[in-house]
Amino acid sequence: MxxxxxxxxxxxxxxxxxxxxxxxxxxxxxxxxxxxxxxxxxxxxxxxxxxxxxxxxVRKLEYELTPERLLGVTHLITAGGPHSNHCRVTAAAAAHLGLSCTLVLNGCPDDPARGNALLHRILGAEIVTVSGREDRAPAMEERARDIERAGGRALLVPLGAxxxxxxxxxxxxxxxxxxxxxxxxxxxxxxxxxxxxxxxxxxxxxxxxxxxxxxxxxxxxxxxxxxxxxxxxxxxxxxxxxxxxxxxxxxxxxxxxxxxxxxxxxxxxxxxxxxxxxx
Known part of the structure; x- marks a missing residue:
């Protein structure tokens, strides 16, 4: 280009x-x-x-997940709905890059899981559920603090990148x-x-x-x-x-x-x- x-x-x-x-x-x-x-x-x-x-x-994550930003990072955390495409691609990127991933989802996925909700699990993501959209950011930050206390380092990927x-x-x-x-x-x-x-x-x-x-x-x-x-x-x-x-x-x-x-x-x-x- x-x-x-x-x-x-x-x-x-x-x-x-x-x-x-x-x-x-x-x-x-x-x-x-x-x-x-x-x-x-x-x-x-x-x-x-x-x-x-x-x-x-995928296009957005290319610029969010640069080598400089990932230096020392062990964990990606992002948020969305139970069937979020963004969460699916972020989980795939984490797996591709050798990182752990937490998805904070408002609303409970279908049981049994299907569609993106199933793919989130297949891709190895940890799922944290919250009640509403307004609860997602605090839950992401709390999970990041837990990871830091355990000796890791989290990168928070905002909604939709x-x-x-x-x-x-x-x-x-x-x-x-x-x-x-x-x-x-x-x-x-x-x-x-x-x-x-x-x-x-x-x-x-x-x-x-x-x-x-x-x-x-x-x-x-x-x-x-x-x-x-x-x-x-x-x-x-x-x-x-x-x-x-x-x-x-x-x-x-x-x-x-x-x-x-x-x-x-x-x-x-x-x-x-x-x-x-x-x-």
Whole structure:
């Protein structure tokens, strides 16, 4: 990616290669016709990032789990729901790197465990359950203290790896998308958003490329204004890592093109609505 503005900004930033990239950008003409999208529809196939059964969180962990940050670390701790993709990939990364892993999950997994809940256990993670989302961070910190007292060292990986550093993974993804689109294309990007790191990376990527493509972010849980504010804050902080003199001002311009909707949350995170099942 060195020849692109995103590549030049990111190639000097440490990361631990995990994902198989670039992932394909798949044209979907039949679905586009069904939805009445005359301009066409492309799907960025990040289910095919390869590591730990894939998904977008792999890109973020590449920048979270760098050799410098892992120096002396014996244990990864993160949090999510019982079927969290992020927790699954973090557990896979811990196993790959020879580290122990604790997952703090709000809500009890199915018994018997299946899906990601089963994979969490297969990957060797310790499972700590808490009642609600607000209990996750205190439980992570308490487990880290226990590990320190036992002579280990824990690295806390925030929810979704949505940090300024983790957001760089999706700035890199935007560079791939730009390279894969037909010449002259000006796409509208549609992306789910919750913890905000993926959206932040897309905003930063647009700032680095100097484009303001329309973005529709669909909240999976929180109010729209909270999701956007969180993503813009992350994008600004990420810009400070890679291009503090140039990208920061451009982030505001790119963020103007972002609209977040919370109209599809339904009864809560991970709970399908009748409309989504019909679709």
């Amino acid at each position: 060195t020849s692109s503005p995103i590549g030049r900004a990111l190639d000097e930033v440490p990361r631990t290669p995990l994902a198989v990239t670039p992932t394909p950008l798949l044209e979907s003409p039949h679905l586009a016709r069904h939805l009445g999208l005359g301009a066409g529809l492309w799907i960025k196939a990040d289910a095919w990032t390869g590591f730990g059964l894939g998904g977008n969180k 949505s940090t300024p550093r983790g957001s760089l993974g999706y700035a890199r993804a935007l560079g791939e998308i730009a390279d894969q689109l037909p010449p002259g294309a000006r796409p509208t990007l549609v992306v789910p958003s919750s913890s905000g790191g993926t959206l932040a990376g897309l905003i930063l990527g647009m700032a680095l490329l100097g484009v303001e493509w329309p973005v529709l972010a669909v909240s999976a849980d929180d109010p729209a204004h909270e999701v956007k504010a969180r993503a813009v804050e992350l994008a600004q902080a990420a810009a400070g890592i890679v291009a503090p003199d140039t990208a920061g001002e451009s982030v505001h311009g790119a963020a103007r093109a972002v609209r977040v909707t919370d109209s599809y949350v339904g009864t809560g995170y991970g709970e399908p609505t009748p409309e989504s099942e019909e679709a």
